[in-house]
Amino acid sequence: MAGNKENKVKYNIKNVHVAKQTETAGDSGTEYTYDTPKNIPGAVSISLDAEGEISTFYADGIAYFVTSANNGYSGDLEMALIPSWFREEILNETLDDNKVLIENANNNTNPFALLFEFDGDVRAIRRCLYNCTCTRPSIESETTEETVEPGTETLSITNSPRADGLVKAQTGPDTAANTYDNWYKNVYVQAASAVRTALDADENTGQ
Numbered sequence: 001m002a003g004n005k006e007n008k009v010k011y012n013i014k015n016v017h018v019a020k021q022t023e024t025a026g027d028s029g030t031e032y033t034y035d036t037p038k039n040i041p042g043a044v045s046i047s048l049d050a051e052g053e054i055s056t057f058y059a060d061g062i063a064y065f066v067t068s069a070n071n072g073y074s075g076d077l078e079m080a081l082i083p084s085w086f087r088e089e090i091l092n093e094t095l096d097d098n099k100v101l102i103e104n105a106n107n108n109t110n111p112f113a114l115l116f117e118f119d120g121d122v123r124a125i126r127r128c129l130y131n132c133t134c135t136r137p138s139i140e141s142e143t144t145e146e147t148v149e150p151g152t153e154t155l156s157i158t159n160s161p162r163a164d165g166l167v168k169a170q171t172g173p174d175t176a177a178n179t180y181d182n183w184y185k186n187v188y189v190q191a192a193s194a195v196r197t198a199l200d201a202d203e204n205t206g207q
Contacts, residue, residue, distance in 0.1 A: 004122075005173060014124075016041075017040070018090065019113045034187035042080025043078075070167060075157060078152050078153070091103070092108060125170060
């Protein structure tokens with residue numbers, strides 16, 4: 001049976017959400033849980049490059065075996081303004097008794113899932129990047145001249161594979177309506193059985 005119509009183009013990043021990621025040691029390895037995603041309004045742009053190198057093994061005078069490593073993505077997310085809750089929950093800044101945000105070099109940033117979408121000519125494509133970390137945004141602005149030009153803040157983000165190999169998820173033309181509609185209510189998590197099947201397949205092929 002033919003599927004639903006695919007998008008021909010994508011444009012306009014919007015609906016950026018972040019969910020704090022927590023890792024715990026379980027009987028079968030690292031287990032991941034996520035807080036309820038929170039919206040960061042004011043998405044300006046995102047540019048994430050794929051990370052990973054192609055390795056080539058030569059034998060018999062030819063490229064006998066070629067493999068490509070998947071090391072996730074890295075790049076920049078530009079927003080109008082990073083909210084205070086993100087600074088507390090992800091950047092690990094703390095509020096003192098006077099409700100002033102304090103940045104301390106001894107506090108490490110927390111990992112998170114990044115959710116967002118691109119508009120399409122048919123339906124928006126929704127994505128979730130797991131196991132993200134980010135740098136602190138720079139401090140910069142300009143004086144006001146004849147016109148007011150709002151400044152922006154940029155996060156340098158690294159999206160690394162989780163211990164179970166998961167990197168990202170995205171909706172397609174045939175994604176179930178319930179999954180699509182609830183994308184920002186909870187972080188989408190692949191069924192554990194499917195993850196186990198993928199890991200077993202890698203082990204059986206010696207990868």
